[in-house]
Each structure stands twice: as C-alpha cells, then as structure tokens.
Amino acid sequence: xxxxxxxxIKNSVNEDLESKMVFVAGPRQVGKTTCALTFLSPSNxxxxxxxNWDDIQVRSAILRGELPPNENIVVxxxxxxxxxxxxxxxxxxxxxKSNISFIITGSARLDYYSKRGDSLQGRYHYxxxxxxxxxxINRDATENDVEKLLKFGGFPEPFLRGEEKFWRRxxxxxxxxxxxxxIRDLENxxxxxxxxxxxxxxxxxxxxxxxVKNLKELLQxxxxxxxxWLKIFERMYYCYRVPxxxxxxxxxxxxxxxxxxWDWSIVPDPGPRFENFxxxxxxxxxxxxxxxxxxxxxxxxxxxxxxxxVDFVVLKxxxxxxxxxxxxxxxxxxxxxxxxxxxxxxxxFYQVHEGRKDYVNNGVRVLPIQNFCKELxxx
Numbered sequence: 001x002x003x004x005x006x007x008x009i010k011n012s013v014n015e016d017l018e019s020k021m022v023f024v025a026g027p028r029q030v031g032k033t034t035c036a037l038t039f040l041s042p043s044n045x046x047x048x049x050x051x052n053w054d055d056i057q058v059r060s061a062i063l064r065g066e067l068p069p070n071e072n073i074v075v076x077x078x079x080x081x082x083x084x085x086x087x088x089x090x091x092x093x094x095x096x097k098s099n100i101s102f103i104i105t106g107s108a109r110l111d112y113y114s115k116r117g118d119s120l121q122g123r124y125h126y127x128x129x130x131x132x133x134x135x136x137i138n139r140d141a142t143e144n145d146v147e148k149l150l151k152f153g154g155f156p157e158p159f160l161r162g163e164e165k166f167w168r169r170x171x172x173x174x175x176x177x178x179x180x181x182x183i184r185d186l187e188n189x190x191x192x193x194x195x196x197x198x199x200x201x202x203x204x205x206x207x208x209x210x211x212v213k214n215l216k217e218l219l220q221x222x223x224x225x226x227x228x229w230l231k232i233f234e235r236m237y238y239c240y241r242v243p244x245x246x247x248x249x250x251x252x253x254x255x256x257x258x259x260x261x262w263d264w265s266i267v268p269d270p271g272p273r274f275e276n277f278x279x280x281x282x283x284x285x286x287x288x289x290x291x292x293x294x295x296x297x298x299x300x301x302x303x304x305x306x307x308x309x310v311d312f313v314v315l316k317x318x319x320x321x322x323x324x325x326x327x328x329x330x331x332x333x334x335x336x337x338x339x340x341x342x343x344x345x346x347x348x349f350y351q352v353h354e355g356r357k358d359y360v361n362n363g364v365r366v367l368p369i370q371n372f373c374k375e376l377x378x379x
Contacts, residue, residue, distance in 0.1 A: 007035045008136050008379050009127050012292045014039070016125040017073070017101040021093055026129035027237035027262045028107040028178055031156045035129060036075045036103045052077040067092065073101045080106040081185050086120055093123055107182055109235045127291045128237075130284040131155050131262060134373045141370045146354065150277055153265030171266060175199055178236055187232055194219050195229055202239060202259060207272035209256040209303075210241065230259075237262050240283065245300035245313040245320065247344040253303045275311055275326045278352055278369070281378055282312055282324065288379045289316075302344070308336040313346060322348040322376070330355030330366065337364045350375075 013022050017039075024032050037043040037050060044050075048068040051058050053076070067074060074092075079085045093102055104110065104124070111126060131154025134141045152159045158167040179196050189195055198219060205211075216226045233239045239261050246252035260283075261267060264276035279299070286297035298315040302323065312324040323346045325334045330353040337349045341363060351366045358367040367375065 006038065007031060007129065008288070009129060009291075010035065010038060013103070013127060017103070021089070021102040021104060021120075021124040023110045023124050023126045024103060024105045024129055025108065025110045025126070025237070027131070027155070028182060029155055029157060029174060030107075030129050030131055030237075030262070032105040032107070032129050033077055034156070036077070036105050039073050039103060040075065049074045050077065051075060051079075053079045053081055062088065065091070067096065067100070072099065073103065075103045075105065077105050078107070079104060080108060080110055090120055090123065093120075107237065108186055109237070112235050125291070128287045130287065130379075131280065132159055133281050133284055133379065134370060135378050139374070141373070143356075146369060150273065151265065153263045154280070155263055158265070167265070171263075174263075178238055182236055183232060189229075189232070191221070191225075194221065195232075198226070198229055199233070199238070202233075203261065203266045203268060205259055206261065206267045207269075207275050208258070209253075210259045242279065242299050242301055242312070245302045245315070247302075247346075249343040250302070250340065251305045253305065256303065258301055271328060274328055274354065278324060278326045279312065281369075281373065282314055285376070285378050286314065302340055302346075308339055310334065310336050310340055310349075320344070320346040322346065322350060324372075325349075325351040327351055327353045329353060330357040330368075333361050333364055333366060338362060 016022050024036060026032055037045065037047070040047045040049055045052070049071040051062060051074065053059055053062070076089065079089065082088065089102070089104060132149065133154060134146060134149060137149065138145050148162060149159065152162060152167050158170045179192060179199060183189060183195065184192070198215065201215070201218065212223055212226050216223050219226065234241065239259055241257045241259050243257050244253050246254065260276045260279040262280065264273055264280055267273040267276050283299050286299050289295050290297045296317050300313045300315060301309065301311055302313050303309040310323050311326050313320050314322055323340065325337055327334065333351055337351060340346065341349050349364045350372060351364055352369050352372045353366065354369065356368055358371050360366070
C-alpha cells in the first residue's frame with residue numbers, strides 16, 4: 001500500500017479558508033486536485049462539491065450559477081480556462097462567502113490569467129504548490145530517499161510508483177499535455193512544434209547562464225519570440241529563471257539568468273540535476289514564506305565578471321540571508337565561497353553535497369543535503 005502524504009500547505013490553507021478564498025496553483029500533476037480534495041469528505045472526484053471545469057455537465061451548472069446544496073467548501077478546478085472566470089468566481093464568493101469556503105486550483109499562474117475581468121483583490125490568498133521535497137517525504141531522510149527523489153522527481157505519481165518505465169511514459173505524456181492542451185487553451189501559439197522543440201532543448205541548458213541568442217539561432221525565430229515562449233513556460237510552471245545578485249564590492253554580472261525546472265528529473269546530466277534539485281528546494285522555501293507570512297523572498301545566484309560563481313543566494317525583504325553552492329563531492333570547497341564571503345553582506349555560506357561529511361571550513365558549512373534541509377528548516 002502506497003504512503004499518502006498530507007501536503008505541506010494544508011494547515012495554512014485551512015486557516016485562510018476561514019476568511020478568504022484560496023487559490024492553489026502549480027504545475028500540471030503536482031497534486032493540486034488531490035490536495036484540494038482532502039478538504040472534502042469523502043476525498044474523491046465524485047464529491048458533489050468538486051467542480052471540474054473540464055466536465056461538460058459541471059461546466060453548464062457553473063455557468064447557470066448553480067452550486068451544490070448543503071456544502072460548506074466548494075472546489076473549482078481548472079476554471080481559469082474560462083475567459084471570464086474572475087467575474088464568475090467573484091459573484092459566487094460575494095453571494096455565498098458567509099456560508100461557503102472556496103478553493104480554486106489551476107495548472108497555470110492564476111494571478112496572471114486573472115487579469116481579465118473584474119478585480120478579485122482582497123478576496124483570496126494565493127499558494128504555489130511544489131513537488132515533493134526531502135523534508136516532505138521524510139524529515140529523517142536516508143541516502144536512498146534522496147537518490148529516489150533525484151531520480152524520479154518530486155511529482156507524486158512517478159515518485160510513488162518508483163518505476164523507470166512508468167516515469168518515461170509519464171514524462172512524455174506530461175509535456176505533450178502541457179504544450180498541446182494547457183498552452184493551446186490559454187495562449188495564441190502558431191508554431192507549436194517549435195515550442196515542443198524548445199521544451200526538449202531547455203533541460204540541456206540547466207546550470208549555465210541561459211543564452212536566448214543561442215536559442216533563437218537554434219530555432220530560427222526572433223529574440224522576442226524565444227523570450228515570449230520562455231515566459232509562457234514559466235506561467236505554466238514548467239520552468240523558472242533565477243536572476244543575478246549584486247553587491248558594491250564585486251563586479252557582478254547584471255543581465256545573465258539561469259534556468260531550472262519544476263521537475264528536475266528531466267535534466268539529463270547528474271551535476272546540473274543536483275543543482276536544479278537544490279534550486280527547487282530553495283524556491284519552495286521562498287514561495288512558502290511568501291505565501292504564508294507575506295515576506296518578499298527572492299532566489300538569486302552570484303557571479304562576477306571573472307566567472308567566480310556561487311549557485312544560489314536567498315534574499316528576504318531584499319537582504320541576503322544565506323548563499324548555497326552545490327557539489328556532488330564532499331571534499332573540495334568552491335574558492336568562490338571564501339571570495340564572496342569577504343566581499344558581500346551575505347551572512348551565511350553553505351556548500352551542499354550528496355555525501356555524508358558535515359564540517360566547517362573557514363566559516364563555510366559543508367554538509368549533506370539532508371542536514372542542510374534540517375539546518376534551514378526547509379519545507
């Protein structure tokens with residue numbers, strides 16, 4: 001029997017439902033629907049309070065303004081596919097907020113696709129649901145737990161199955177659905193086959209500064225077109241970009257960005273995959289603090305014009321709180337950590353690895369990924 005994981009946002013969502021609607025967004029198949037259904041009893045898709053826009057009969061009832069009777073929580077799934085969904089939800093909420101709580105889920109950035117129609121400002125709290133991470137599957141994770149999560153990714157279905165054949169088929173079907181269903185439904189893209197080619201090429205670009213110029217030459221399209229497609233992938237929670245961090249005493253790069261995926265398992269090379277793995281843990285940490293506490297969090301990297309680089313810097317309210325370097329080995333410490341430690345206001349430096357050793361070298365903490373998650377109380 002497979003273990004069922006209660007998702008990390010549930011308690012916070014439960015508290016927020018007492019006063020506002022809750023929007024839960026995130027990648028396709030990350031577990032948004034399953035998470036939302038845990039607020040219903042029984043927790044299954046046949047529950048009358050689960051309203052899926054893709055169901056024609058349910059869609060007709062929603063458009064008629066009908067809600068299931070005697071329910072104190074209603075879940076709207078994928079309703080952002082309707083162009084005037086904001087006005088629809090606003091009407092339901094304003095009419096029934098005294099006796100019904102609303103959860104709205106979607107596999108695209110609901111804050112972006114809510115720009116059409118009447119304002120929902122002040123009526124909802126927004127959550128970004130991430131894949132499983134080390135702390136979510138096991139606070140006392142073993143090396144086997146880490147290896148499995150690195151290999152199969154943190155999306156619930158392939159991770160829980162833990163089978164390579166299933167993972168390969170799931171990956172192929174997922175990208176097809178993202179491009180030919182999700183993007184097709186929400187964006188006006190004519191060169192859909194080139195978009196698929198871009199999606200297949202991008203995993204090879206993880207870990208290095210992203211060159212849009214190189215991609216435009218590969219695809220034979222304009223620079224603006226590649227940039228627009230990248231933003232579409234970001235809105236669909238397929239990938240995300242990390243900008244650089246600067247400080248007065250270093251000659252930091254200013255325009256370069258690095259790209260990572262919500263599903264790190266599609267990154268072919270082990271080194272970049274581990275870096276993406278850490279990036280996703282840090283982004284999840286940043287988003288959770290933003291979504292639950294309201295602090296402004298940023299994930300950056302630091303690189304100077306002499307190509308010294310540390311993989312990640314986390315900022316809170318615009319101030320750096322720690323930096324992280326990713327290494328597969330546990331012995332050699334990246335000299336750039338010491339360099340930036342002396343020249344930036346970053347208070348803490350970590351080098352995270354896949355091994356077992358945990359030690360301090362000239363003020364830099366070198367430790368396994370499991371210990372790092374505990375040290376920072378990652379989600």
